[in-house]
Amino acid sequence: MKIVFLISYKVKFDFITIYGRKDRKLVHIKTICLMILLVASLLQASESAVKTVAFAQDTLANDFRKAQVFEVRDALSSHDDIRFVYSDARGEHALLIRQIEKFIKANVDLLIIGTNHADAVVPVITKAHKLGIPVIILDRGVNTQNYTTFINSDNVKIGTIGAQYIAKRLDGKGLVLLLEGLQEADVTQLRSKGFLNEIGKYEQIKVIRRTGNYLRRDTIGVIEKLLKDGFRVDAIFSESDSMVSGVRSVYQRHGIDMASVITVGCDYTSEARQAILSGMQSGSIRFPLGGKKTAEIALKILAGEKVAKHIYNPVKLITRDNANAVPPIF
Numbered sequence: 001m002k003i004v005f006l007i008s009y010k011v012k013f014d015f016i017t018i019y020g021r022k023d024r025k026l027v028h029i030k031t032i033c034l035m036i037l038l039v040a041s042l043l044q045a046s047e048s049a050v051k052t053v054a055f056a057q058d059t060l061a062n063d064f065r066k067a068q069v070f071e072v073r074d075a076l077s078s079h080d081d082i083r084f085v086y087s088d089a090r091g092e093h094a095l096l097i098r099q100i101e102k103f104i105k106a107n108v109d110l111l112i113i114g115t116n117h118a119d120a121v122v123p124v125i126t127k128a129h130k131l132g133i134p135v136i137i138l139d140r141g142v143n144t145q146n147y148t149t150f151i152n153s154d155n156v157k158i159g160t161i162g163a164q165y166i167a168k169r170l171d172g173k174g175l176v177l178l179l180e181g182l183q184e185a186d187v188t189q190l191r192s193k194g195f196l197n198e199i200g201k202y203e204q205i206k207v208i209r210r211t212g213n214y215l216r217r218d219t220i221g222v223i224e225k226l227l228k229d230g231f232r233v234d235a236i237f238s239e240s241d242s243m244v245s246g247v248r249s250v251y252q253r254h255g256i257d258m259a260s261v262i263t264v265g266c267d268y269t270s271e272a273r274q275a276i277l278s279g280m281q282s283g284s285i286r287f288p289l290g291g292k293k294t295a296e297i298a299l300k301i302l303a304g305e306k307v308a309k310h311i312y313n314p315v316k317l318i319t320r321d322n323a324n325a326v327p328p329i330f
Helices: 002-020 021-049 065-074 093-105 122-130 153-168 186-199 216-228 241-253 270-277 291-300
Strands: 051-057 084-086 110-114 137-138 149-153 173-180 204-211 233-238 262-267 283-286 310-314 318-320
Touching: 021 110, 051 065, 051 093, 051 262, 051 291, 065 084, 065 110, 065 291, 093 110, 093 122, 110 291, 122 137, 137 291, 149 153, 149 291, 153 186, 153 233, 153 262, 153 283, 153 318, 173 186, 173 216, 173 241, 186 204, 186 283, 204 216, 233 241, 241 262, 241 270, 270 318, 291 310
Parallel strands: 051 084, 051 110, 110 137, 137 149, 149 310, 173 204, 173 233, 233 262, 262 283
Antiparallel strands: 283 318
């Protein structure tokens, strides 16, 4: 504002002197033109200094995925030289690809990708990478190395931790429901792999598998059918807390005591924490959103710093014993 005020004052002065002395008219006209050019160049420089970070998220219908976007937004909000934009693909592969294409055409300075399919977005991610746009893959992996960095947690370890806890609580025998997320997502495949490899060590534990797509509403239908078919499980390992929430809804409607079933979720949301403390859920494996870490890494990349190809966020089992001491992810 100070620069604009001084320039305005000078322009006013020159116009007065133009009509006061004819021999200085040309000099002052040139001065005005130079000052206008200076203003334009300053504005242009200011605009070019602002970097655009774009987050192409597969869906905002999932609370976890939405919270990821907002955590990145909030972490970057204090940086005046960063413009943050995001998109919601509503779980549609084709829409996600189109949205990434739009960000590429807009020549954004950095892309963050949250996908629901390890293969579908590979061509468009590869295109961005080859054009020199830094690409951060967050949470769910892709079947290519054409990106700058991949930020996630050890999903095999998550499945292993859940299986170990359940096997111990069941004393090595019982019927367990494995409630899986999106089948196309590597997160689902890796968590299931870790769980099944570990639980397979116990011959007297039987596992049935169902898919809830990481959504409460989808899980409700799955559990209703399971009960209708006569299944009564001793334990549930759910690959997200949102699906455990769906289980609770159905069980409460049918008068089934949640405390009678061992239930372990993933993420560790506020709802899960409350359920754990009230005895309505046995545990949850804390899975960080990764938004703060992503923002931190994005700023390093934009500053020209080198970053690791793969960055892990730590995971941790939360039960009633430590829930009061550990904050939920959102």
